[in-house]
Amino acid sequence: MSLPRSAAEDQGLSGAAIDAFVAALDASDQEFHTVTLVRHGQIVLEAEWTPYRLTDRHLLYSVSKSFTSTAIGLAVDAGLFSIDDKVVSFFGPEDLPETISDNLAAMSIRHLLTMSTGHAEDTVQKLQRGERMVQAFLSLDVEHEPGAPFVYNSGATYMLSAILQKVSGETLLQYLQSRLFEPLGITEATWGSSKEGITFGGWGLSLSTESMAKFGQLLLQHGVWEGKQLVPAEWVEAATSKQVSNAHEGNPDAQQGYGFQFWRGRHNTYRADGAFGQFIIVIPEYDAVLAVTSASADMQAAQVVFWDHLLPALEGKEVPVVARPERLELPAPTGPAPQAGDGQTYTFGENPGFLQAVRWDADGSAYFTFFEFGQDKAEDNGYVFAPGGWNEQPGLASDVDVDGTQHRVVTTAFGDGDSLVATIRWLAGPHAADFRCRIADGRMTVQGRLNVSFAPTEFTIVSE
Structure with missing residues (x-):
């Protein structure tokens, strides 16, 4: 079941303005992967930057929170609990x-819904240690009276998932499967999910870009889908309205108020957003939804691109004619073929790039393994890096979703003097990395650079 497609002009938009919007995204210093624009319930723009694909699942990070909010709204409507019930009442x-x-x-x-738990900082790092x-969340000191100022708190969303599971007997994913995902x-x-079997809630959801757009369209339609009220209109209104002030946040699109796991934005918009530029932006004034996956190091800068170049198109303003690029792609880095290596395996300790x-x-190719994916040092458990454009790798056992679908990974390499420069993109999410490797005196030094990361994005490591 797909959303209908339409020419931009048939939905009151200038095709030239939409082309100029795509050109602006492509020219931006933010790295966009997929974009879908819905207007009057019709998809009027779909764009993907090769090697990323609209049809692939994308890791959405905190976009997940808005889906968790929707599940809570459904549970409240079903009479399972009230949002004024106390958190401690659900646990023994x-x-x-x-x-x-x-x-x-x-x-x-x-x-929990409004990120006003009374904690002085996000609790999630403390929770993930055990x-x-x-139990870890409930044992933390609550420094302030709940209802205190907004403090972004992914641990609070995890607790929403835990409460829903306690009361319904289903995981958050199971609960939404029949009530939201299947109807859409x-x-x-x-x-x-966590080691205790609870869906993360605040992160970890993966969807295609069109599915992101469907969710945004459902919200725009006040919870109605194909004539059926899937989500109570009252919940959609409350969840996407300002419930608490977040005026102390650093950027203008983060200062407009926070709802029930939704951000308010400029231009009377609201959104679900996730780390490194995953967005579902609902624009009620223009009956539009924008779904975006990206690897943006500056999420405010990405939104500025939207407002500077999409808003004029929605408003019907004349814009400078800028041709849409014939091909949208993130090209593989190129250069001379790498020189011959020594065929030795160099191992590394813990590092920000998870390089193991x-x-x-001797043929100039290289073989990398990574700590992050639970790999050991077996010779058949890693990725090959070789010159010649993007090389899509066979999926590893650790690159498989719970339904058996392989994640897509692409690699390439080139030589720069006595260095091997290797690049990898994990296409199921925003992450990519460059590794400049050099061998001297029996050891390998790697200068790493991550496109986006919660850790430092640049580092230098030396083999053990």
Whole structure:
């Protein structure tokens, strides 16, 4: 079940203005991967930058939160709980601390939804250190009375998922499968879960770009899909309205208020957004939805591109004629073929690039393994880097979604003097990396650069 397609002109938009918007995205210093624009319920723009594809799943990071909010709204409508129910009421002695502070006792589902739990900082890093994340959250000091100023808190969203699972007997993903995803024709959704079997809630959802657009269109239609009220209109209105102030945030599109796991934005918009530029932006005034996946190091800068170049198109203003590029792509880096390596395997300790081992062979190709994906040092468990454009790799056991679908990975390499420069893109998400490798005195030095990361994006490591 796909959204209908239409020419931009048939939905009141200038085709030239849409082409200029795509050209602006392509020329931006932000790295866009896929874009879908819906106007009056019709897809009027689909763009993908090779090697990324609109039809692939994309890791959405905190876009996940807005889907969690929707599940909570469905559960409230079903009478499973109220948003004013206290968080501690859902958990037993095995999870609760021996002494429940007044602030923890006062914390409600509403506070989880609005990121006003009373914590002084995001709790998620503290939760991920152990196997019992619910217990860890409930054991944390709640420094302020709940309802205190907005503090972005992915741990709060995890707790929403945990409460839903406690009450419904289904994981968050299972709960949404029949109530939201199936009615929308979304069949590809996958969502990571913790060691205690709880869907992450605040992160970990993967969807195609069109499925992102469908969700935005459902919200724009006040929860109605094909004549059926899938999500209560009252919940959509409340969730996407300003519930708390976030005026202390650093950027103008992050200062417009926060709802129930939705951000308010400029131009009377609201959005789900995720790290490194994953967006579902609903623009009610112009009956439009914009879904974007990207690897943006500056999410405000990405939104500035949208407002500077999409808004005039929606407003019907004349814009400078700029031809849409004939081909949208993120080309593979090129250069001379790498020189011969020594065929030795060099191993590395913990590092920001998760690089575990490199073997640079006599034919100039190289073989890399990565810690991040749970790989060991077996010779058949990694990626080949060789010159000649993007080389799509066979998926590894660790590159398979829960439904058996292989993630796509592309690599390439070139030589720069006595260095091998290797590039990898993990196409199921925003991440890519460059590794400049050089061998001297029996050791390999690697200068790494990540396109986007929660860790430092540049680092230098030397083999063990």
